[in-house]
Amino acid sequence: MLDKMMNVPISQQQLDLWLADLNLIAGISNCKATLLTWNAVGELSSLLCSDAVVENEIQAILTQLSGRNIANPNPTTTSSAFTTDRYIKDYAAQNTIQDKRVSLSEPILQSSPLEVNQHCTFLSPSQLSALVGEAELITDTQLHPAWCTSIVIGSVIFIPLAWPSGANFGFLCFYHNEPQGVDAKTLQLTKLVGDSIQRQLADILRLHNATESLNRGTPNNIDVIDLQSFIDSFDEHIWMKNTYGIYTLCNRSVEQAWAKQRNEIIGHSDVELFGADTADSYLEGDRFAIESGTPIIVAECLAGAESKPHLWLETLKLPAFNAAGEFAGVIGMTRNISKYKAVEDKLTLATNVFKHSFEGVVVTDRHGNITDVNGAFFEITGYTREELLGQNPRIFSSGRHDKAFFDTLWSTLLADGKWNGEVWNRRKNGTIFPQNITISTIYDEVGDIRYFVAVFADISAQKENEAQLTHLAYFDPLTHLPNRMKFMMQLKQEVRHAKRLNIQLAIVMIDVDLFKHINDSFGHSIGDEMLVELAKRLRGQVAGQDVLSRIGGDEFVVLISGIDSSDDATIAINQLRQVFEQPFIVSTGDHLRLTASMGVSLYPSDGQDAATLLRNADAAMYRAKNDGRNNYAFYTESLTQLSLEHLKLQSALYGAIEQNALYLMYQPKLDLVTRKTVGFEALLRWHDPLLGLISPSVFIPVAEKIGLIHEIGLWVLETACRQGVRWLSDGKHFGRIAVNVAGQQLQRSSFVDDVKRVLAETGLPAKHLELEVTESVMMQNPDVAISDLKRLGDLGIELSVDDFGTGYSSLNYLKKLPIHKLKIDQSFVRDIPFDTNNTAIAKAVIALGHALKLEIIAEGVETQEQADFLLQNKCDQAQGYLFSRPQLPQDLDAFLS
Numbered sequence: 001m002l003d004k005m006m007n008v009p010i011s012q013q014q015l016d017l018w019l020a021d022l023n024l025i026a027g028i029s030n031c032k033a034t035l036l037t038w039n040a041v042g043e044l045s046s047l048l049c050s051d052a053v054v055e056n057e058i059q060a061i062l063t064q065l066s067g068r069n070i071a072n073p074n075p076t077t078t079s080s081a082f083t084t085d086r087y088i089k090d091y092a093a094q095n096t097i098q099d100k101r102v103s104l105s106e107p108i109l110q111s112s113p114l115e116v117n118q119h120c121t122f123l124s125p126s127q128l129s130a131l132v133g134e135a136e137l138i139t140d141t142q143l144h145p146a147w148c149t150s151i152v153i154g155s156v157i158f159i160p161l162a163w164p165s166g167a168n169f170g171f172l173c174f175y176h177n178e179p180q181g182v183d184a185k186t187l188q189l190t191k192l193v194g195d196s197i198q199r200q201l202a203d204i205l206r207l208h209n210a211t212e213s214l215n216r217g218t219p220n221n222i223d224v225i226d227l228q229s230f231i232d233s234f235d236e237h238i239w240m241k242n243t244y245g246i247y248t249l250c251n252r253s254v255e256q257a258w259a260k261q262r263n264e265i266i267g268h269s270d271v272e273l274f275g276a277d278t279a280d281s282y283l284e285g286d287r288f289a290i291e292s293g294t295p296i297i298v299a300e301c302l303a304g305a306e307s308k309p310h311l312w313l314e315t316l317k318l319p320a321f322n323a324a325g326e327f328a329g330v331i332g333m334t335r336n337i338s339k340y341k342a343v344e345d346k347l348t349l350a351t352n353v354f355k356h357s358f359e360g361v362v363v364t365d366r367h368g369n370i371t372d373v374n375g376a377f378f379e380i381t382g383y384t385r386e387e388l389l390g391q392n393p394r395i396f397s398s399g400r401h402d403k404a405f406f407d408t409l410w411s412t413l414l415a416d417g418k419w420n421g422e423v424w425n426r427r428k429n430g431t432i433f434p435q436n437i438t439i440s441t442i443y444d445e446v447g448d449i450r451y452f453v454a455v456f457a458d459i460s461a462q463k464e465n466e467a468q469l470t471h472l473a474y475f476d477p478l479t480h481l482p483n484r485m486k487f488m489m490q491l492k493q494e495v496r497h498a499k500r501l502n503i504q505l506a507i508v509m510i511d512v513d514l515f516k517h518i519n520d521s522f523g524h525s526i527g528d529e530m531l532v533e534l535a536k537r538l539r540g541q542v543a544g545q546d547v548l549s550r551i552g553g554d555e556f557v558v559l560i561s562g563i564d565s566s567d568d569a570t571i572a573i574n575q576l577r578q579v580f581e582q583p584f585i586v587s588t589g590d591h592l593r594l595t596a597s598m599g600v601s602l603y604p605s606d607g608q609d610a611a612t613l614l615r616n617a618d619a620a621m622y623r624a625k626n627d628g629r630n631n632y633a634f635y636t637e638s639l640t641q642l643s644l645e646h647l648k649l650q651s652a653l654y655g656a657i658e659q660n661a662l663y664l665m666y667q668p669k670l671d672l673v674t675r676k677t678v679g680f681e682a683l684l685r686w687h688d689p690l691l692g693l694i695s696p697s698v699f700i701p702v703a704e705k706i707g708l709i710h711e712i713g714l715w716v717l718e719t720a721c722r723q724g725v726r727w728l729s730d731g732k733h734f735g736r737i738a739v740n741v742a743g744q745q746l747q748r749s750s751f752v753d754d755v756k757r758v759l760a761e762t763g764l765p766a767k768h769l770e771l772e773v774t775e776s777v778m779m780q781n782p783d784v785a786i787s788d789l790k791r792l793g794d795l796g797i798e799l800s801v802d803d804f805g806t807g808y809s810s811l812n813y814l815k816k817l818p819i820h821k822l823k824i825d826q827s828f829v830r831d832i833p834f835d836t837n838n839t840a841i842a843k844a845v846i847a848l849g850h851a852l853k854l855e856i857i858a859e860g861v862e863t864q865e866q867a868d869f870l871l872q873n874k875c876d877q878a879q880g881y882l883f884s885r886p887q888l889p890q891d892l893d894a895f896l897s
């Protein structure tokens with residue numbers, strides 16, 4: 001690092017005189033002398049050498065100095081009695097501050113004739129001053145740690161030389177090849193030469209300044225105003241302190257700012273005016289200006305009032321020299337830079353916003369060439385700044401947008417000054433991504449376009465979310481098949497298409513039979529597993545152009561296009577039915593079988609629009625279900641009639657209780673061995689004045705669907721209990737009255753209390769009541785069922801599992817359930833003893849029930865063979881048309897004792 005140089009040429013005549021002095025002293029002292037200074041490029045070199053000096057010795061000295069520079073990078077500083085030293089010492093005395101040594105370092109910018117020695121080294125004046133200043137005389141270099149490696153220099157003297165301003169001029173170096181060759185006497189003589197050179201430097205400088213002043217021309221005295229008036233005309237504060245730190249000059253602005261008269265300022269120091277602390281900081285700046293020898297800027301912030309902004313002042317301080325080139329003090333000029341500071345703050349803020357924004361920012365010139373980009377931009381695009389500067393943003397082009405898109409973008413941008421929209425761009429790695437971009441035009445003062453600034457956010461994540469939401473809106477999350485909404489959209493489109501091409505379509509509605517039982521018995525996760533597998537199998541059977549959709553829990557629908565007749569539809573259905581042939585192996589290891597009921601409607605014969613076609617396929621599917629499940633049915637017009645009747649049924653059921661349209665019939669249950677009545681099952685009947693007699697297996701599910709089952713169930717319980725009380729009061733023994741409990745009734749938390757209340761209100765002892773709960777209902781929520789049924793059992797009520805065998809009972813739970821009886825479902829009683837399957841099941845249920853210490857009752861016993869078989873196989877009780885159909889109470893006398 002080079003220090004500042006003083007550009008003062010020294011004449012050859014002067015150099016000759018100095019050389020003569022050097023030779024004289026060298027001769028007297030029998031030593032060698034050299035004057036080291038710095039040349040134009042800041043290299044230390046020998047300017048003058050006494051006669052006996054040989055080149056390699058100068059080289060050795062310079063090399064040694066360089067080596068010392070490395071070996072001793074942090075030496076202490078001393079300097080001779082320069083003017084600046086006096087300044088600082090005087091300050092210390094006056095302002096009680098510490099004496100801090102100052103090194104003024106200004107290399108000399110010399111003219112080329114001075115460069116007499118070519119052996120140069122880079123050492124700044126301050127560095128060299130620091131190196132040699134500690135010991136002016138080294139009598140034996142071998143004993144000196146820094147010089148002990150020197151071979152040619154035995155003893156040496158270094159005397160620094162300075163300009164009047166304190167700036168270094170160079171060094172006088174007297175040396176001898178032997179130790180003790182230079183001594184204290186030589187040092188004295190050297191100092192004499194040094195003092196002489198320094199005095200001459202003052203003369204040289206004075207002469208130089210005078211010549212320069214002359215060259216600049218004489219000021220026109222008529223126009224020149226006095227110095228005070230001159231500085232008073234500035235708004236800036238202008239002042240000067242002398243070498244003792246005393247104010248010698250100040251302008252009006254200073255007086256106003258410091259609220260002091262001129263005579264209160266002039267002749268005073270900073271300590272007197274501002275106190276020691278403030279003065280200390282001011283003097284610090286002064287010293288710095290003196291040390292650097294250059295103008296320095298000291299910024300200062302004065303806190304403003306709450307409502308006002310801070311006041312920022314900037315003081316330019318520079319060392320002053322008189323015409324003789326002597327240091328004369330420090331000049332200061334202070335100006336209010338709050339305005340610029342505010343702009344700077346805004347700029348800093350804008351830069352930080354630009355730098356730290358999460359959004360990518362790219363700035364282009366008016367030709368569209370990139371001039372700046374921020375950090376987020378690199379992160380998003382993957383390009384480095386260097387790769388982008390000067391480029392046109394078309395390098396990001398994804399190819400997704402056509403020319404028309406960019407034409408519109410540019411015309412909007414040029415017309416409105418702004419454009420916002422979504423653009424797909426390409427990253428450096430080639431991937432394309434969506435951005436939301438706002439491009440703004442920046443104009444100059446005259447309204448011409450200067451820049452374009454584009455701010456963009458990577459909206460890949462947002463797009464992904466949108467896609468996911470769209471997927472959720474149109475696809476079933478479990479099977480990923482199109483959902484009902486999507487299916488309807490596709491169906492509508494296909495219907496339009498079929499209409500145009502005059503072709504047929506088939507819509508196949510698939511409903512898994514008794515799927516509820518799977519969920520109830522194995523849990524929903526197993527149910528889900530089966531649905532996923534079923535969806536996979538069905539997809540495998542559906543042709544590419546056809547649509548498969550899951551439109552409900554266990555409902556799928558297939559749209560088959562391009563069929564020519566219902567026969568084609570039948571072929572397609574048979575293919576779909578194949579997926580049910582293999583068992584479903586679930587994660588528990590169980591092999592479960594499913595069947596499904598399917599309904600088909602055809603376009604155009606069964607409906608002209610999507611909604612009608614789907615509704616009719618649904619009606620056909622119900623028909624298939626009613627026909628015994630695991631079946632399929634084509635839509636017929638009569639099915640529409642059926643659905644209409646279903647609707648009528650719903651509305652009629654609402655008024656059934658009030659209109660006394662409901663009543664109970666009772667079917668006896670007999671002991672198979674004794675043939676004695678053990679109880680009656682209460683079976684609900686509904687006779688609607690318009691619709692006629694309706695079976696409970698038809699209206700109970702409807703009542704469950706429309707939420708009437710609780711009311712109806714309670715009515716049945718109350719009516720049956722009252723009947724029991726009536727029989728009891730008539731002295732008739734009937735065992736127990738069994739009442740069917742629907743799933744929804746048991747799910748109600750108030751169910752047990754409802755039963756208790758009815759028993760209490762009607763007065764029927766609990767030992768005469770039996771509740772029949774279907775297997776699937778019990779398994780729906782076995783833990784709740786266990787606790788509720790236990791409470792009922794504790795009351796003395798008997799509990800039986802209805803329709804046993806149709807669900808998927810877990811034996812584990814069955815063991816825990818507080819039940820008394822298993823009722824073999826009539827579907828297993830049918831055709832025994834001829835149907836081998838049913839025979840086996842019936843036997844198994846009897847064995848299982850007995851193993852669990854439960855009574856077994858068979859329902860739907862119609863023939864003597866069935867009764868005999870059941871008796872032989874130790875079935876305890878039976879119920880069925882063989883013994884009696886359900887009858888009104890008054891017709892049951894034969895079964896009451």
Ligand SMILES: Nc1nc2c(ncn2[C@@H]2O[C@@H]3COP(=O)(O)O[C@H]4[C@@H](O)[C@H](n5cnc6c(=O)[nH]c(N)nc65)O[C@@H]4COP(=O)(O)O[C@H]3[C@H]2O)c(=O)[nH]1
Nearest residue numbers: 683684695696697700716740741742860861862879880881
């Ligand atoms: N083929 C044939 N059938 C026989 C024979 N013996 C009895 N049945 C019929 O079999 C059904 C037995 O009742 P469930 O299995 O509890 O099946 C009942 C039960 O689940 C439900 N249900 C009836 N009344 C009520 C009730 O008050 N509440 C609830 N929640 N459900 C009821 O409706 C279903 C049907 O009831 P119903 O039509 O009365 O039909 C009754 C009965 O009339 C026979 O030998 N052969």
